[in-house]
Amino acid sequence: MTNKETILIVEDDFQIRNFISYSLKNEGYICKIVSTGSRAINTIANETVDLVILDLGLPDIDGIDVIRMLREWSDIPIIVVSARDQDREKAYALDLGADDYLTKPFSSTELLARIRVAMRHMKRRESVKKQSVIQVGGLSVDFEKRIVNLDGNEIHLTPMEYSLMSLLIKNRGKVVTTASVIKELWGPGYGQDTQALRTLMAGLRRKIETNPAKPRYIMTEIGVGYRMVEE
Amino acid sequence: MFTKNKRNGSYNISRQNLYIGPLFIALATLVGSIFESINLPETNIAIVYLLAVVAISLFTQSYIISILYSFGATLSFNYFFTAPYKAFEIDNVSYVITITIMVTVSLIITMMTQRIKTSVSVANQRAEENRKLYVMSNRISGAASVEEIIDIAVQSMGQLTETNILCAYISDISQPICHTAQYIFNSKVRVIDSPVEKEMSLKQLDDYMVELGNVRSWKIFTDEILFAVIYIPHEQAIMLEEGKRRALMVALENLSLAIDRVYAVYKHGKLQQENERERYRSSLLRAISHDLRTPLTGIMGTSEMIMGMTPTDDMRYELAAEIIEDAEWLHSLMENILNLTRLEDSRRYLKKQPEAIEEIIAVVVERFEKRAKGRELTVNIPTELVIVPVDAKLIVQVLINLLDNALKHTDSTQEISLTVDKQENGVRFTVADRGTGINAEDLPYIFQMYYTSGNQSADAKKGMGLGLAICKSVVKAHGGNISAANREGGGAEFSFVLPMEDTNYD
Numbered sequence: 001m002t003n004k005e006t007i008l009i010v011e012d013d014f015q016i017r018n019f020i021s022y023s024l025k026n027e028g029y030i031c032k033i034v035s036t037g038s039r040a041i042n043t044i045a046n047e048t049v050d051l052v053i054l055d056l057g058l059p060d061i062d063g064i065d066v067i068r069m070l071r072e073w074s075d076i077p078i079i080v081v082s083a084r085d086q087d088r089e090k091a092y093a094l095d096l097g098a099d100d101y102l103t104k105p106f107s108s109t110e111l112l113a114r115i116r117v118a119m120r121h122m123k124r125r126e127s128v129k130k131q132s133v134i135q136v137g138g139l140s141v142d143f144e145k146r147i148v149n150l151d152g153n154e155i156h157l158t159p160m161e162y163s164l165m166s167l168l169i170k171n172r173g174k175v176v177t178t179a180s181v182i183k184e185l186w187g188p189g190y191g192q193d194t195q196a197l198r199t200l201m202a203g204l205r206r207k208i209e210t211n212p213a214k215p216r217y218i219m220t221e222i223g224v225g226y227r228m229v230e231e
Numbered sequence: 232m233f234t235k236n237k238r239n240g241s242y243n244i245s246r247q248n249l250y251i252g253p254l255f256i257a258l259a260t261l262v263g264s265i266f267e268s269i270n271l272p273e274t275n276i277a278i279v280y281l282l283a284v285v286a287i288s289l290f291t292q293s294y295i296i297s298i299l300y301s302f303g304a305t306l307s308f309n310y311f312f313t314a315p316y317k318a319f320e321i322d323n324v325s326y327v328i329t330i331t332i333m334v335t336v337s338l339i340i341t342m343m344t345q346r347i348k349t350s351v352s353v354a355n356q357r358a359e360e361n362r363k364l365y366v367m368s369n370r371i372s373g374a375a376s377v378e379e380i381i382d383i384a385v386q387s388m389g390q391l392t393e394t395n396i397l398c399a400y401i402s403d404i405s406q407p408i409c410h411t412a413q414y415i416f417n418s419k420v421r422v423i424d425s426p427v428e429k430e431m432s433l434k435q436l437d438d439y440m441v442e443l444g445n446v447r448s449w450k451i452f453t454d455e456i457l458f459a460v461i462y463i464p465h466e467q468a469i470m471l472e473e474g475k476r477r478a479l480m481v482a483l484e485n486l487s488l489a490i491d492r493v494y495a496v497y498k499h500g501k502l503q504q505e506n507e508r509e510r511y512r513s514s515l516l517r518a519i520s521h522d523l524r525t526p527l528t529g530i531m532g533t534s535e536m537i538m539g540m541t542p543t544d545d546m547r548y549e550l551a552a553e554i555i556e557d558a559e560w561l562h563s564l565m566e567n568i569l570n571l572t573r574l575e576d577s578r579r580y581l582k583k584q585p586e587a588i589e590e591i592i593a594v595v596v597e598r599f600e601k602r603a604k605g606r607e608l609t610v611n612i613p614t615e616l617v618i619v620p621v622d623a624k625l626i627v628q629v630l631i632n633l634l635d636n637a638l639k640h641t642d643s644t645q646e647i648s649l650t651v652d653k654q655e656n657g658v659r660f661t662v663a664d665r666g667t668g669i670n671a672e673d674l675p676y677i678f679q680m681y682y683t684s685g686n687q688s689a690d691a692k693k694g695m696g697l698g699l700a701i702c703k704s705v706v707k708a709h710g711g712n713i714s715a716a717n718r719e720g721g722g723a724e725f726s727f728v729l730p731m732e733d734t735n736y737d
Contacts (some may be wrong), residue, residue, distance in 0.1 A: 003595075012527055013529060015526075015528075015530075015533055016525070016528050016529050016531065016532060018532075018533070018536075019529070019532030019533050019535065019536045020532065022536050022539075023532075023536065023539070024537070026539065030723040057521065068652030083520065083521040083524035083525050083528075084517075084520075084521070085520060087624065094729070103524075104524040104525060104527070105524060105527040105528040105530075105531050105532075105558070105562055106528065107532075107535060108532060108535050108536075142665055147510070151481060155695065181292040189372055192551075194584050194585055194586070195585040195618060197586075198585060198586060198587040198590070198616075198618055201587065201590075202587050202589065202616040203616075205589070212590055212593065212612075213592045213593050213596055213610045213612050214593060214596055214597075214610075215593050219593075219597070220590040220593055222590070222591070222623045222624050223582075223623055223624045224592045
C-alpha cells in the first residue's frame with residue numbers, strides 16, 4: 001500500500017467498475033466511482049483527484065465532451081477506456097488532451113501500467129517546469145545547446161529531425177498523434193499527408209535505432225501516432 | 232416491317248401544270264389580238280406575253296415546265312403576231328431582236344420566281360420542322376418514364392422525317408432487356424414493345440439489325456452505356472433532305488438529353504438507397520462492436536480479479552484462467568468478424584495511406600512477442616525505406632493472423648520467419664515456418680471462409696478458419712495476391728504481394 005493517489009473511475013458498467021476498483025485498491029490507490037459525466041466533472045472540481053479513468057459511452061454526456069470540458073480548466077491525467085475501436089476516435093480523444101486510450105477489452109495489468117506512466121508524467125510536470133536536458137535510456141537531448149547524444153556519442157540531426165525528436169521526447173510515454181506531429185512540424189495548413197512524416201521518421205530512426213523492425217526508443221501506434229518510450 | 236411510300240401530292244401538281252400554261256398563253260393571245268385590232272404596236276403584245284410568263288411561273292411548281300411554257304409563249308407571239316402571220320418564220324430583223332429579248336427576259340423571270348418560291352417553301356418547311364421539334368421537346372420534358380420518352384420521340388421523329396422509325400431501348404439499366412417501339416409513317420401507327428424480340432439484349436438486337444442490313448442506325452448512350460438505338464430504313468434514310476436530316480439530329484439530341492435526365496434521377500434514388508443501407512450497416516457494426524466489448528471486458532476483468540484473490544494451487548485459479556483464455560478467443564473472433572463485415576465494402580472502409588513497411592513490421596513483431604512468449608521470430612526486411620499505400624491496421628492483422636497460424640502448426644523449437652522484399656512493382660510479405668505444413672487436399676481451400684482442415688471436426692474449437700479468409704479479403708481489397716505453399720524441407724509458406732501504386736480496386 002505504497003500509493004496514496006486518488007483515482008476517479010467514470011464508468012456506468014457495474015462489472016467493469018468493480019474489477020477496476022478492485023485492482024486499483026490492490027495496488028494501494030484510493031478509488032472514487034461515479035457513473036455519469038456531470039458527476040465526474042463535479043467531483044474533479046470539488047474534491048482531490050489525481051487521475052481519471054474515463055469511459056466514453058456515458059449515459060448523460062459523451063466522454064469526448066467531458067475531456068473537452070475538463071481540459072478548459074484542469075490538466076489532470078485522463079486515461080480513456082472505451083469500447084469504441086475506431087482510430088479516428090482514438091486520435092480525437094488524444095488530440096483533445098486525453099493522456100492515454102485503452103480499447104475494451106483490456107487487462108488490469110495493462111491498465112495499471114498505463115496509470116503508472118500517467119502518474120509519472122504528472123509528477124514530472126509538477127516538479128520541473130522546464131528541463132534543459134531530457135534523458136531516455138542512452139538517448140539525451142540538450143535543449144539549450146541543441147545537442148542529441150546516443151550512448152555518449154553526439155549524433156547529427158537535420159532541423160526537422162531535431163524538431164520531431166524534441167516533440168516526442170518532451171511527451172515521452174505518451175502517444176503523439178500523427179495529425180498533431182504534422183501540425184507541429186509543418187504547420188496547420190499541411191493537411192493529412194503522412195508520406196513526408198513517414199520518410200522523416202525513417203531518417204530519424206536510422207540515426208538512433210539499431211534495428212528499425214524492433215525499435216528501442218520510438219514506438220509506432222498504428223493508425224494513431226508515435227510514442228517515445230520512457231526509459 | 233417497312234413499306235414503300237410514294238408521295239400522293241405529286242399528281243395534283245402536274246395536273247395543275249398542264250392546264251395553267253395553255254390557259255395563260257391563250258389569254259395573252261386573246262389580249263394580243265385585241266391590241267392588234269386597235270393597231271397598237273407589237274411590243275405591247277410582247278409585254279402581255281411576258282406578263283403571261285410571270286403568271287405561269289408563279290403558279291407552276293416545276294422549273295422545267297415553266298421554262299417550256301416561256302418558250303411556248305414566245306413561239307405563239309411569233310406565230311400569231313409577227314409577219315409572216317400564222318407561221319414560225321421571221322422576215323423582219325427587228326422581230327428577231329424582240330423575240331430574243333423576250334426569250335431572255337422570260338427565262339430570267341422564270342428562274343427568279345422559282346427561286347423565291349423555293350426559299351419560301353424551304354422556310355415554311357423549316358418552320359414546320361421547328362414547330363414539330365418544339366412540340367417534341369415540350370412533350371418529352373414532361374415525360375416521367377423511359378417508355379413515355381421513347382414513345383413520344385419515335386412518333387415525333389417519324390413525323391419529322393416522314394419515314395418509318397424503329398427504336399430499340401432498355402428501360403432499366405440494371406436489367407438490360409431490350410424493348411422496342413416503332414412508328415410506321417404512312418399508316419400513322421405506333422407499335423410499342425413489339426413482341427418478337429423479347430428477352431433479347433440491346434447488343435444482340437443491334438447485331439441482328441446490322442446483319443439484316445438496309446437500315447441506318449443512330450446510337451444513344453447515357454453514362455457510357457448503350458441505352459437506345461434508332462433505326463430508319465436505308466432507302467428512306469438516303470432520301471432524307473438536308474433539313475430533315477438536321478431536324479432528326481436535333482430530335483436525337485433531345486431524346487438523349489431526356490434519357491440522361493431520367494437516368495440521373497434514377498441514379499440519385501439508388502445512391503440514396505445505398506447510403507441509407509450503409510448508414511444502417513455501420514451503426515449496426517458499431518452497436519455489435521460496443522455491445523460485445525463491454526461484457527467481454529467484464530468477464531475478463533472479473534476473472535482476473537478471481538485469479539488475484541485465489542492461491543495459484545487452488546483449482547479455481549485454473550478455472551478463472553480458462554475463462555480468460557476463452558474470452559480472449561471470443562474477442563479475436565469478434566475482431567475478425569467485424570473486419571470481414573467491414574471489408575465487404577472495401578472501397579468505403581479501406582483507409583489507405585502511405586505507410587512505412589518497417590513501422591508495420593515493428594508493430595507486428597511487438598504483438599507477436601506479447602502473444603508467443605519466448606518464441607523466436609526471424610525478421611528480414613529491406614534496409615532502405617519502403618513506403619506502400621495500405622490500411623496499416625489491416626495489414627498488421629493479416630500478418631498477425633499468418634503468424635498465429637504458424638504458431639498453431641509449430642512446436643517451440645521450430646523456426647518461424649517473417650520476410651519482406653521489394654519486387655518490381657510490389658512488396659512481398661512472406662511468413663514461413665518449419666512446422667507440419669499444409670495437407671495437399673487442404674491446399675486449394677485454405678483461404679475459404681469456415682474451412683478447417685479435414686482431420687478436425689467442423690465444430691472443433693479455435694478452428695473457425697476465419698483468420699486466413701480475412702487475410703485473403705484484406706490483400707484482395709488492396710489489389711494484391713496471397714498464396715500458400717509447402718516448403719522444401721518441411722513447413723508451410725504464406726506470401727502476399729501488395730502493389731506500390733495506389734489504384735482503386737473493387
